[in-house]
Amino acid sequence: MTPTNDVREFVVNQRNGVKGLVDSLKLTALPSPYIQPSQERLTSDKILSSPSQIPVIDVSNWNDPQVASEICHAAAKHGLFQIVNHGIVPGELKALIAAARGFFELPAEERRRYWRGSSVSETAWLTTSFNPYKESILEWRDFLKFEFLPQRHGYDATWPPVCREQVTDHFKRMKPIANKILTILMNNLNSTIDDSSNQTLMGTMRMNFNYYPECPEPTLAIGTGRHSDINTLTLLLQEDGILSSLYARATEDGDKWIHVPPIPGAIVVNIGDVLQIMSNDRYRSVEHCVLVNRSCSRVSIPVFCGPVNDSAIEPLPEVLENNEMARYRKVVYSDYLKDFFERPHDGKTTIESIKL
Ligand SMILES: O=C(O)CCC(=O)C(=O)O
Ligand SMILES: [Fe+2]
DSSP states (O other): SSHHHHHIIIIIIIHHHHHHHHSOOSSOOOOGGGGGGGGGGHHHGBOEEEEOOOOOEEOOTTTTTHHHHHHHHHHHHTTTEEEESSSOOHHHHHHHHHHHHHHHHHHHHHTTBBTTSSSSSSEEEEEEESTTTTOOSSSEEEEEEEEEEESSSTTTTTOTTTTTHHHHHHHHHHHHHHHHHHHHHHHTOOOOOOOHHHHHHHHOOOOOEEOOOOOGGGGGOEEEEEEOSSSEEEEEOOOTSSSSSSEEESSSSSSSSOOOOOTTTEEEEOOOHHHHHHHHTTSSSOOEEEOOOOOOEEEEEEEEEEOOTTTTEOOOOGGGTTTOOOBBBBEEEEHHHHHHHHHOOOOTHHHHHTBO
């Protein structure tokens, strides 16, 4: 199975995913559908080697004004930071990673029951790459997505038994942390969270199990292509001890990237486009991408907090108070989502498309 069409057929149409490909063939070279054009490869010359400038914030006391100030500064300057001492014990995070690995280690036919379009679950589905029917080059990852709908009885009953409990618990643990960070970020914009803005800030919560198999030629491939998250806030759990993982763009212009080093027990916090829009550019969503490894697979688990579909997204009146010009036109979030998911990962094109 070397010809391009056979690989796509096997991975995408026959719903084996890239994990299925790696398990069924002894690959010594990267199959052609995965070979990125040179400008999309994150070669070592593009990676800044100085120690990471990404802030690590100790949140053991959420009420400490210093914590709020560090969070707001990091959201404005970097769009990404890590939090430690958030109160979730390392064992629970490890159990979640193990549950994610447990899912991807199921036999291919068992995983396939959850494949997008014919999943046995309405609130969980598996797919490969990002948007395999729209991409000319595929990303080296599979992911299982979950939607948290606690108001709907039995929303998680159809989730894979190997991870159901851990996923539900993790959603419940992430919710108050997201709420604390969003409250701090909104207060800093002189805005408070009421019922309606709560629906915009965290009316939806979704989680991915991202699985990046070992890759025969990692320098030619990409695990997740360049993008910014489009939601409000992402809380990401990275697996420890893995060399190549998440990279964030160092500055808005220029092709230089910084590694976001996995720190045991830490959670990476990522500002999404919606916060950049609402804050009229005071907070920044940061472009990021993921590299893969030759000898080990990697799991990452982002929780995406975001608006409900019918939320109107626009700069907050509080930030435009002093006759500041709005930098973005108003959009309905479902249209924004549609634009993002209709094309391959492509940096920050979605937010740029609504710039005034
Ligand atoms: O795997 C990672 O570390 C990040 C994945 C990511 O950016 C995403 O799922 O949006
Ligand atoms: Fe992301």
